Amino acid sequence: MSANGSSAELAFRAASLLKAEPPWEVVAERSRRYEIHLQGTRIELERGPVTAEGYGVRLLRPRGGTLGVGFQASTDVSLEGVAAAADDANAAARHAEFPAKSVELPSGNESAPSVPVVDPKLWSDPLGALRGYVDTLLGEFDGRNGVVPSFGSVKAVLSEVSITNSSGLRAAFSSTTVELEVAVKAFGGPEGRPPGEYWVNDAARRLEPERLERSVDDWCRYAADVRRAVPPPSGELPVVLTTEVLDGILPIVLGTRFSGQARLRKIAPELGSEVGVPELTIRDEGEYAWSPGSAPYDDEGRPHVKTTLIDRGAVGAHLYDALYASALGARSTASARRTTVGPSANLRFAFPPHPEASTTVVLPGDGGSLDELVEEAGDGVLVTQLGWAQPDPVSSEFGGEIRIGYRIRGGKIAEPLRGGTVGGAGLAPAGAASLLRNLAGIGSSSERSGTLVSPPLLARPLTVAGA
Amino acid sequence: MTLLDDHEGDLTKGLERLARRAKFAEMMGQASRGESVMIDTKSTVVSPQPRLAGVVYRVWTGARWAEAATSDLSGRDLEATVARLESELGRAGGSEPPPGESTTTRATWTTPTRRSLEELGREGTIRLGKEVRGWATAVPGIVETQVRLSWQDEERLYANSAGARCLQQTVRTHVIAVPIAMENGRPAFDFLSRGGVGGLERVPGLEEPEVRKAAESSRELLHAKAPPTGELEVLLDDTVAGLLAHESFGHGTEADQFVRDRSYLKPLVGQVVAPPFLSISDDGAFPGGWGSIYCDDEGHPGQKTRLIDHGRFVGALHDRESAAVLGAKATGSTRRSNFLSRAFVRMTNTYVEPGDRTLEELIAEVKQGVLLEHGSSGIEDPLGGQMQLKVRKGHKIEHGRLTDLVGSMALSGRVLDFLRATKGVGRSNGIEIESGFCGKGHSDYLPVGTGGVPVLSRAIVGPA
Structure with missing residues (x-):
């Protein structure tokens, strides 16, 4: 899946406004973020869309055997905003020193591999996909005695990135990123032991609800085992x-x-x-x-x-x-x-x-x-x-x-x-x-x-x- | 003139639209500027702070909170962000009032700076950085030194439908120097890190003797012995005691975790958890502290909260919701990492209050143990109450005397066992706040300060 027009337009528009001597590079990104936060088995907070759109300008200025590298980023996509970011980058480059005489930026002549990094369901209906995933996640805890999720969140970022540079590169791609955090608590029982927790943190490119059944089994077992765990030997x-x-x-x-x-x-x-x-x-x-x-x-x-x-x-x-x-x-x-x-x-x-x-x-x-x-x-x-x-x-x-x-x-x-x-x-x-x-x-x-x-x-x- | 001046009108209109439909609505607008300069023996990198700005709106739907945010402060995305929450308000249909009390604070704060890096200018900052690098690199055995000097001027505008409007412009300045020693292909380093709310006047120790001391420590670490392992008497220096106060103990006092039944400290409110000579506080109003705030992201002023008072666990940190659920008052502890992040109950500057023992007295009390020096990191375990703290170095203590230098170590064990076994707390004429960043779990990083005085107890020491 390729990026739609907006982020690509932003990078190329910012580049056209740069009026900079080569070599230069502009990267732009438009992202949407959605989150569902859990408190126990109830939804505490839904967030989204959290949108961010911006660009970064990098200028590389050869100077006396070294390179002055200046970078600035901005969320101000106006003509004045681009000019201000370019001024910042120029000023930074004038004072910076990097031990290279020149730099070879990619020209875009090489073809990119096809890499699956976009979850189509998440892309087309992010909140619906997240809600479905959370339903499946919480459903896996139904009927389990003495074990609950106490804290957690599922977050998704849908991102479109475009990169252009003075060597003629015009690259664009989309991606989805998922972050999962769940604290699984085991408690109760006749033995009076303190509760135990297994704290899950993972990142991925897609939601995989079909993997939850096995994962939740493991998480619950680890949380229960924490309650009877002892320190290791030295x-x-x-x-x-x-x-x-x-x-x-x-x-x-x-x-x-x-x-x-x-x-x-x-x-x-x-x-x-x-x-x-x-x-x-x-x-x-x-x-x-x-x-x-x-x-x-x-x-x-x-x-x-x-x-x-x-x-x-x-x-x-x-x-x-x-x-x-x-x-x-x-x-x-x-x-x-x-x-x-x-x-x-x-x-x-x-x-x-x-x-x-x-x-x-x-x-x-x-x-x-x-x-x-x-x-x-x-x-x-x-x-x-x-x-x-x-x-x-x-x-x-x-x-x-x-x-x-x-x-x-x-x-x-x-x-x-x-x-x-x-x-x-x-x-x-x-x-x-x-x-x-x-x-x-x-x-x-x-x-x-x-x-x-x-x-x-x-x-x-x-x-x-x-x- | 502030960074958000041009946008406050549009942001406020959005808040007013939401307030017409919601029982409660609030917003936090954010903009920042600044710069960092990084210098090492190979390069000079000048990095202007990204020109980022944005706003987050939060509404109470009558059943739960909903939020949306954007980096577009006046265009189509701002309109869409407000419209999305209006739609959510129409969909949710609850009728409960929002939990807790809404603030009505109206105030403006600006950080006074006496010696700012901004006024020093880019060339002056580079000169200072090269001078610091020179002090460190002059120490024999140091092959590389990285120095970073940075400042940030951050503006946060909080407003809500109850009438609050809090504008805070906070300047933070930070310096870190990392001298790297190398011998036979094996590198080692110690570092000097200072930061605070304010200008360079909040960066004590940025002088040649202190920088050389860090470089000499890097070189000495090349020949440090392996740390002892197992359960030992441990003496924490003031930096490690600060990490203990924050990571190991403090995260358990964040009362949103009480509401989730996810804190080992929840059943212990009001109970004795340590000897009477141990007290721990969190203070968002600590003058110049790296984690200090003028007000939190619900409009409560930054303030001091005593967590352990002479051995008794007396206080937790609250936002409006946990305060409502638990019958307490909000403690100025609601913080967002930025406009992209949700608010959580968070610490500010957390430290062990001074006791009455000298460091020498505490060392003399140890038969076989280790002094842990220069804390570097830690991680919380709010339900389990276990601790993990890491330090750059330490010294063995044998029969009341410091002996071998040892390399990086990790400290573990149960926090309550550690607190109860505390045998002594050091004295001090003043707390120095160390600068750090802390996440809630694995995200939402924001500046926090830690500090304290030496603490003597028992714990497990191992590799780091």
């Missing part, structure tokens, strides 16, 4: 990490440390250096279907491609947008991104691009199912959800509280765990331990969580701190 243990947990670690570690920014600042691992086990291959795939990290184009309008970041354990590539590619004598990998999924999802135009991961894909291995990884772990811990792994963008160290996990005893899942922490280094220099070097098993079947597609992984060991 020690260096085999740890199995689910795709959801890895989504909080790998896209951030790889997206920052493998980026052109990191390479320019000399904190990126060198091409060809060994960073993981030989069985590990990880790609950046901006055209992966239905991922919130995917789209036909990157945010500079370059068609997305597959980039192998880690090839059988060794660094295969770094991620570049046009600017960092120019600075480092490389080619863009179509990795320009303006925002990540989340609260700014419908203000993409308000941010200048920078190199970042799109959809991170860990290729499946031969470790088998989750149960087989657990069996391989022997005596360890399965982590199902971390509070916030929050990897350090410089050191790549991560760690977080276990929100729900399970003790592994004799290769079998045993009692539930909550509390304590698990963590380590995502990447490490040669000879040092890290998550990617300590992999002892790569599952055979992948799932998507957020912008990560990965099988579960077994690391042996990671540091666990508990009772």
